[in-house]
Amino acid sequence: MKKSFHMGLAAMLLLAASCTSSKSPMKLDIREYADSSAYSYFNMHVEMPVAKGTVPSAIRNVLVDVMDEALSHVSDNEGREFGRFEGDPGDSEALFSYYEVQASTALAEASDRDCGDRILGIYESKTLSDSEKEFYAANISRWAYDFNLKKVEETKDYIVFDSQNYVSYGGAHGGIIGAGPMTFSKKDGHLVREFFRPDCTKDMQKLLREGLQEYFQFRMDAVGLGLGAFLSLPEDSLIPLPGWAPYPVADSLHFVYQQYEIAAYAAGMPEFSLPYDKVRKYLTDDARKTIGR
Numbered sequence: 136m137k138k139s140f141h142m143g144l145a146a147m148l149l150l151a152a153s154c155t156s157s158k159s160p161m162k163l164d165i166r167e168y169a170d171s172s173a174y175s176y177f178n179m180h181v182e183m184p185v186a187k188g189t190v191p192s193a194i195r196n197v198l199v200d201v202m203d204e205a206l207s208h209v210s211d212n213e214g215r216e217f218g219r220f221e222g223d224p225g226d227s228e229a230l231f232s233y234y235e236v237q238a239s240t241a242l243a244e245a246s247d248r249d250c251g252d253r254i255l256g257i258y259e260s261k262t263l264s265d266s267e268k269e270f271y272a273a274n275i276s277r278w279a280y281d282f283n284l285k286k287v288e289e290t291k292d293y294i295v296f297d298s299q300n301y302v303s304y305g306g307a308h309g310g311i312i313g314a315g316p317m318t319f320s321k322k323d324g325h326l327v328r329e330f331f332r333p334d335c336t337k338d339m340q341k342l343l344r345e346g347l348q349e350y351f352q353f354r355m356d357a358v359g360l361g362l363g364a365f366l367s368l369p370e371d372s373l374i375p376l377p378g379w380a381p382y383p384v385a386d387s388l389h390f391v392y393q394q395y396e397i398a399a400y401a402a403g404m405p406e407f408s409l410p411y412d413k414v415r416k417y418l419t420d421d422a423r424k425t426i427g428r
Contacts, residue, residue, distance in 0.1 A: 158291045160289055161184045161185075161191055161194075161286075161289065161321075162184065162185040162187075162191075163182050163183065163184060163185065163286060164181075164182070164183055164184075164185055164227045164231075165180075165182050166179065166180070166181045166182075166227070167179070167180055168180075168231070168235045168239075170235070170239040170243075172242070172243035172246065172247070173243075173246075173247065173250075174243075174246040174247055174249075174275070174277045174278060175242045175243050175245075175246035175277055175278040175279065175280070176277060176278070176279040176280070176281075177238060177239040177242050177243075177280050177281075178279075178280070179234070179235060179238070179281075180282070180283050180284070180285065181202065181231065181282070181284045182284060182285050182286050182296070183195050183198045183199070183202075183284065184198075184294075186225030187225075189323075190321060190322070190323060190324040191324070192225065192324070193324030193325070194294070194296075194319045194324045194326075195225070196224060197317070197319070197326055198284060198296060199220075199224045199230065201284065201298050201314045202234060202282070202284060203219050203220065203234070204314075205282055205298065205300055205312075205313065205314070206234050206237070206238040206282060207219070207237075207238075209238045209242045209245075210241060210242060210245035210278075210304075211245070211304045212245065216237070216238075216241035216245075217237040217238075217241060220233045220234065238280070238282070242278060242280050245278070246278035246305075249278070249304070249305060250275050250277070250278075250305065253275055253305070254272045254275060257271050257272050257275075258272065275305070276303075276305040277303075277305065278303060278304055278305055279301065279302065279303040279309060280300070280301075280302050281300060281301040282298075282300045283297075283298065283299055283300055283301075284296060284297075284298045285297055287316065288382060288383060288384055290321075290383075290427070291321065292320070292321060292322070292425065292427040293318055293319060293320055293321055293327075293383065293425050293426055293427075294318075294319050294321055295316055295317065295318045295319070296316075296317050296319070297315065297316045297317070297382070298313040298314040298315065298317070299311050299312075299313045299315065300312050300313040308400070310394055310400075311393065311394055311404065314379075315378075315379030315380060315391065315393075316379060316380055316382035316389075316391070317380070317382075318330075318380065318382050318383065318425065318426070319425075320424075320425045325425075327380070327419075327421055327422055327425050327426075328421075329419050329421065329422070330380055330381055330388070330418060330419060330422045331376060331417050331418060331419065331422075332417055332418070332419055335417045336373055336374075336375060336376055337373060338417065339376070339414075339417055340373060342409055342413055342414065343374045343376070344362065344374060346390060346407030346408070346409055347366070347374065347405055347407065348362050349407050350405045350406060350407050351365045351402075351405070354402075365398055365402060366397050366398055367395070367397060367399055368397060374397065375396075375397065376390075377390050377391060377392045377393070377396065378392075378393060378396060379391055379392075379393060383426045384408060386410060386411055387408035387409055387410050387411060388409055388411065389406065389407075389408045390406060390407055390408070390409065391404055391405075391406040392404060392405045392406070411428050415428060
């Protein structure tokens, strides 16, 4: 059953009237959509600036790229499932409707093929009984794709969007993928692509270790082991900076490691915050100027 809800401008009536002033919260288009097929579930939650003004439009264009990259690869195939939206990226109804239909259809078709093949394999099995075949075929794992693009922080200087998407292709468990946090300047709309100066990872080891110890402290106390026991890293190796960019929250930078990046799946996604006064000297000029630090 398909379900789509476009909140649009009405959802932002509590925000300030101007969408171009850097001191005002940006007006957002918000879209909720859900669909399912015989072997798949598709959900989409999108928040992006209304395309009015140079800065909101610049930010929106980057987020449309993020949405296109994610949803055009909605299955586990290597190539694109469908072409890029060719209309006006500022036309929310046309834009969202296009990706809803294309992505949910592509996911349904791919899951039909995969689950059909797996069901055929079940019925061709020489070791399963007829009742077992019927049971496993009826309870075959379905696919799921949950696309999320949301605003997570905003000040007069910057706005942060985060894309973390849950995917499952019928395996033992699903996983989180996506572009992660993206911090944009509200002065000109550019994306901060580098938060830290080159070659500062070694100098930040003490801080990274402190943050990870805070995240793993409960586990460490429970089993009486040190941090190294919970990290999937070679002995004596440096702890890497996360692949996802950190993002500003209040007086800190928040770090999130992806699944399997430095620890086992069971460890979740290690995350922690480091105060600005401890990380400021490692930041790029662009990061400091954008977040006002």
